[in-house]
Each structure stands twice: as structure tokens, then as C-alpha cells.
Amino acid sequence: MLRLPGADMRCKNVFILGLNDFNRKKLTSIRGAKGYTFHGLLETKQVYDAEEFPLEELLEQAEGQLTQWRETTGERIDAIAGYMDFPVSLMLPLLCARFKTPSPSLESVLACEHKYWSRLLQQQVIPEHIPGFRLFDPFDSRAFEQIDLEPPFWIKPVKSYGSFLGFIVTGRTDFELAREHICRHIGLIAEPFRRILDRASLPPEIAGIDGFHCLAESMLTGSQCTMEGYVCDGRIESLGFIDSIRYDNGSSFFRYEYPSSLPSPVLDRMARIARQALGSSGLNSSAFNVEFYWQAESDRIWLLEINPRISQSHCDLFEKVDGSSNQQITVQLACGETPQFPGRKGSFACAANFFWRVFEGDALVRSVPSAAEVATLQARLPGTLIMPKVSPGMKLSDLRRQDSYSFTLCNLYIGGRDRADLLNRYQQCQDGLTFQLEPIRTAGQ
Numbered sequence: 001m002l003r004l005p006g007a008d009m010r011c012k013n014v015f016i017l018g019l020n021d022f023n024r025k026k027l028t029s030i031r032g033a034k035g036y037t038f039h040g041l042l043e044t045k046q047v048y049d050a051e052e053f054p055l056e057e058l059l060e061q062a063e064g065q066l067t068q069w070r071e072t073t074g075e076r077i078d079a080i081a082g083y084m085d086f087p088v089s090l091m092l093p094l095l096c097a098r099f100k101t102p103s104p105s106l107e108s109v110l111a112c113e114h115k116y117w118s119r120l121l122q123q124q125v126i127p128e129h130i131p132g133f134r135l136f137d138p139f140d141s142r143a144f145e146q147i148d149l150e151p152p153f154w155i156k157p158v159k160s161y162g163s164f165l166g167f168i169v170t171g172r173t174d175f176e177l178a179r180e181h182i183c184r185h186i187g188l189i190a191e192p193f194r195r196i197l198d199r200a201s202l203p204p205e206i207a208g209i210d211g212f213h214c215l216a217e218s219m220l221t222g223s224q225c226t227m228e229g230y231v232c233d234g235r236i237e238s239l240g241f242i243d244s245i246r247y248d249n250g251s252s253f254f255r256y257e258y259p260s261s262l263p264s265p266v267l268d269r270m271a272r273i274a275r276q277a278l279g280s281s282g283l284n285s286s287a288f289n290v291e292f293y294w295q296a297e298s299d300r301i302w303l304l305e306i307n308p309r310i311s312q313s314h315c316d317l318f319e320k321v322d323g324s325s326n327q328q329i330t331v332q333l334a335c336g337e338t339p340q341f342p343g344r345k346g347s348f349a350c351a352a353n354f355f356w357r358v359f360e361g362d363a364l365v366r367s368v369p370s371a372a373e374v375a376t377l378q379a380r381l382p383g384t385l386i387m388p389k390v391s392p393g394m395k396l397s398d399l400r401r402q403d404s405y406s407f408t409l410c411n412l413y414i415g416g417r418d419r420a421d422l423l424n425r426y427q428q429c430q431d432g433l434t435f436q437l438e439p440i441r442t443a444g445q
Contacts, residue, residue, distance in 0.1 A: 012078040012335050015039045015066065017088050017095070018047040022387070023327065026315045030328040031342060036335075041065060041080065044396075048400075053087045055192040077101060080335035082311045083327060085161040086189060089113065090196045102336040104231075104286040104308060106200050111281040112288070112306040114197075115158045115215045117206045121280040122303060129273050129303050131218035138182045138214045144175045146217045154219060157186055157195045159211045163403035168219070186212060187276045222295035222301045225260050225267070227274050228314060230287045230329045230339055236275045239326060239341060241267050242314055244291070247357065249388060252406040255426075257352040257419065258317040266294050269301055276418055283308055283334075287329045313353050320351035320383060320415040348383055348415030352422045356430065358404040362397045363437035377432045381425050383415030386433070393439065409435050 016027065027038050032395040042062055057357030070077055072369030076354045079102065080095050088108060095101035096103030111117050122130045135158075138145040147153075156177060158165040159286060165185060167178035181300050197210055200427075235442040241260035246253055260267060273289040289311045291304040315325040374386045389399065390412045396407040412429050416422040 002015060008421060009342055012036050013039060013075055014079040014165060014331055014334060015041040015077065015080060016089060017041045017062065018044045018084055020044040023312060024081060025316065026319065026325040026327050027331065028330065029319065029325065030323045031340075032328075035393055036331060037422055038132070046248055047091070047412070052188060053192040055087060055091075055195050058087065059091060059094060062091065066095070066099060066378075079331065079336075081330050081334035083310050083315075083330055084309070084410075085309070086113070086159065087196075089194060089307075089309050090193075094196075096200065096334075097144055097389045102285050102334060104283050106196075107202075108282040108284065109286070110200055110202075111307045112198070112283060112308040113159060113307070114209075115156065116205065116209055116213065116215040117158075118281070118306060119215070120205065122277050124278045125280045126273055126303060129301055131220055131302060133215055133217045135209065135214075136188065136216060137215055138179050139212070143179065144172055149218055152219050154217045155182070155214055156217075157182065157189065157211060158209060158213050158215055159189055161189070162190075162401050164350060164401055165252065165404070166251075167404055169216075179242075182214065186214075187318075219291040220304060222256070222293040222300075222302070223262060225270065225292050225294060226256075226311065226314075226412040227267075227270055227290045227292065228287070228310065228318075228326055229274070229289075231278060231284050232333060232338055234284055237339070238271050238274075238279055239329065240318070240319065240322070241270070241320070245399055247359075247406070249359065249405055251358055252359070252403050253355050254357075255352045255354045255422075256311075256313055257422065258314065258319065258321055258350060261419070262294060266299075267299070270294075272302060273301060274306075276307060277303060281306065283307075286332050287326065297387065316385065316413040318349040318355060319346060320413075321346045323347075328365070346415075347396055350415070350419065350422060351383075351415045352426075353425050354406050354412040354414060356412065357408050358437065359406045360398070360439065362395055362407075362440045363442055365394050365396070366436040366438055367392055369433040373433055377429055381414070384425060384429065385413040386429060387411040387413070388435075 014036045016020055022140045030423050062069055077099050082092050093103050093106040093109055106366035116135050119133050132149050134147045152168055152170045161218045220284045226242045228239040243257045245255050270292050287309050289307045293302040309329055310326045319325045323342045329339045368388050378384050389408050414422055414425045
């Protein structure tokens with residue numbers, strides 16, 4: 001059933017959990033934005049940049065804010081939405097159920113985000129497209145002997161975000177160092193994740209597998225690509241494919257580039273595999289992104305993971321190429337509408353989100369590019385958005401949600417004619433921006 005935005009001729013009240021300035025701009029530029037009034041729900045630092053995630057407190061504060069707004073204004077809460085990973089992605093089904101707004105079920109979101117549960121479901125429908133995987137307890141000193149996978153392999157908690165606490169293991173020594181680090185920090189996500197699991201109806205094989213467990217998975221290699229799309233009324237649709245290109249270390253992302261340069265038949269097969277995997281999760285009324293690897297030599301496609309949300313790293317890319325951010329899908333689904341997306345109506349043929357990283361270890365930030373430097377480059381390179389992630393006086397280790405191998409100095413969103421143009425503009429940004437870092441020496445150095 002087609003449900004058009006703004007069909008009731010009333011401006012709809014849409015609450016965005018953890019809304020920040022960058023995404024507010026993206027939301028107000030989506031097609032049909034005049035039909036919505038966007039409200040921030042909790043501050044970004046409360047739900048994303050915090051040192052810990054007090055889940056019950058966050059839910060109570062969000063419910064209180066929504067209730068007070070409704071009672072004060074007398075207006076209707078039409079939608080509650082978000083675009084971030086944990087804890088936002090798992091708070092949303094709970095808040096939507098409380099205020100009776102459209103949302104996927106908590107269990108279907110968990111079936112995607114709980115890495116072990118997700119793999120068990122995928123094993124039933126696409127076994128030839130998933131790597132070998134083993135569940136293990138990181139607090140068990142004998143865990144390494146129980147993982148019958150040939151190194152190198154990845155280890156990661158069953159619930160994480162980005163590459164936090166994800167490690168490449170080449171042998172016993174690597175494993176033990178990583179296991180020790182995981183045990184020290186896993187509670188940050190595992191404890192609130194366990195509280196969310198307690199609210200869900202779980203199958204017997206998952207009921208005892210909380211966030212303090214980890215997964216080992218065989219290494220995947222090849223070209224990495226992400227399919228963005230949505231599920232509406234049980235129908236699974238694709239928005240587009242984005243290439244995820246890593247640095248030479250094989251772990252840290254260098255850039256996300258849209259549209260994908262992979263062959264069309266490969267992308268068609270990825271879409272078919274994604275539909276099979278998503279169908280097993282029960283996900284509905286939700287955006288998603290599914291990450292794949294394609295090995296050109298063997299022509300094998302591997303499914304890495306499913307995220308039941310848009311990728312905010314892709315918002316600007318869709319806007320530059322298609323003429324609207326993928327936030328449009330999130331808003332329309334949250335309002336119970338059938339998504340309508342423009343497609344190739346943007347100002348650029350391609351776009352990329354670059355991650356300017358350093359790999360040399362912790363350092364003190366002495367200086368960052370001035371506002372004038374940033375403004376000059378953005379004026380010289382139309383379609384370029386420069387977003388430094390560090391500030392003078394901070395340590396790189398103060399950055400939140402970094403992978404295990406690097407620190408991000410700056411995000412750059414760049415539009416261009418083709419890949420060569422994107423890379424040339426990125427190099428101009430690096431040449432025109434100055435970060436001064438002072439290495440921090442640790443004991444024994």
C-alpha cells in the first residue's frame with residue numbers, strides 16, 4: 001500500500017534520537033522536508049559520545065522528554081527515528097513501542113545486531129556466503145584452544161560498534177593480548193546490551209549468549225561493498241551500493257565511495273543474497289545496510305554483517321549523487337510512509353567520505369587547521385566538507401569509537417566527476433590543512 005508523505009496535509013512531528021548539527025542539516029535538505037518538523041531527542045553526547053551507556057536512565061530521560069512535550073503542546077508524536085548504532089538503534093524499538101509509532105520489532109533488530117544470532121540465521125539460508133565462525137568466552141583462559149579456525153582470523157564481541165574491540169589474530173600471542181584488552185573494556189557495551197536482551201523474547205539458542213561473549217570469524221578478503229536499502233511492508237528495496245576502501249593495514253577504512261565501481265552482475269547477486277538474509281531476520285519498516293566482500297579471482301561473495309539502519313557516513317554521498325540524503329528513508333519509514341527516493345538527481349557523478357588517519361600511536365594535538373584554512377579549501381573545492389575530529393590540547397586516545405589500529409584526524413566529504421577527481425581533491429585538502437601532533441612516549445620507549 002502506497003502511503004505518501006504529507007498525505008494528511010499536516011506537518012508531522014519527527015523526533016530524532018541523538019540529533020547533531022551535521023545530521024539536522026541533512027534532514028532539512030531531504031525532499032519533502034517542509035512536511036516535517038524535526039525535534040532533537042536527548043543530546044548527542046548523552047547517547048553517543050558518553051564514556052558509558054546508562055540505558056535505563058537514557059530511556060527514562062527520553063520518555064520524559066517526549067511525554068512532557070506532548071502534554072505541553074497538545075500535539076501528536078508522529079515518529080521517533082535515529083541514524084546511529086548502539087545504543088540508539090536498540091533504544092528506538094523500545095521508545096516507538098511506548099509511544100505507538102512505526103518501528104521494526106526489537107527482536108528483528110537484535111537478530112541483525114547480535115553477531116552470533118545473525119550468523120546462525122544466515123547459516124540457514126545463505127551458508128555458502130558466510131565465513132567460518134565460532135562463539136567463545138573471552139574470560140576463559142582456554143578459549144584459544146576451543147577455536148578451530150586457521151589464523152589469521154578476526155575476533156570481536158557479539159555486540160560492538162564500528163571496529164571497537166575488533167582484532168586480527170595471527171596466533172596465540174595476538175589472541176591473548178587481544179583477549180586481555182577485550183576483557184578490560186567489553187563491559188562498556190556488554191552490560192547495557194544485556195539489559196536490552198532481557199527485554200526481548202529470545203530463541204533458546206540465544207537466550208544465554210549475552211554481550212560478554214565474543215565471535216571468532218575467518219578472514220574475508222576482496223573488494224568490500226555495502227548495499228543500502230530499506231524494508232517496507234515486507235518488500236526489500238535497494239538504494240545503492242557504496243565501496244568501502246581500506247588502508248593497506250586491511251583494517252582501517254580510508255574512504256567510502258559512491259556509486260560502487262564493482263560489476264553490475266556482482267551487485268545484482270549481492271542484492272539477491274541480502275534479500276535472503278534479511279528475510280530470515282524478520283526486519284520490517286526499517287532502513288538497512290548490508291556489508292559484503294567480493295573476491296574477484298574466485299567470484300565469491302561473502303556477507304560480512306547486517307546493520308538495521310542507514311549509515312550516517314553515507315548521508316552526504318547520497319545527497320551529492322542522488323539529490324537527497326538517505327535520511328529521507330529513515331524519516332518516511334518512521335512516519336509510516338512508503339519511501340520515495342530520487343536517484344541520480346544530485347550535483348556530482350560520484351562522492352566519497354575520506355578518513356584522514358594516523359597510525360603511529362598516541363599523540364598530543366598541538367594545533368589543527370584554522371577556520372580560515374578550512375573555509376578557503378571549501379570555497380576552492382565546491383562540494384567539499386571538511387570536519388576535523390580533534391582539537392588543540394587533546395590526546396588522540398581521547399577520541400571515542402576508534403578502531404584498534406588508528407586514530408581519525410579529520411573526515412572529508414568530497415564530490416567529483418570520477419574517482420581520479422575525488423582523489424585529487426582529497427590530496428589538495430591534505431596539502432592545504434596542517435595538524436601538528438607531538439608523540440606521547442610510554443614507559444620503556
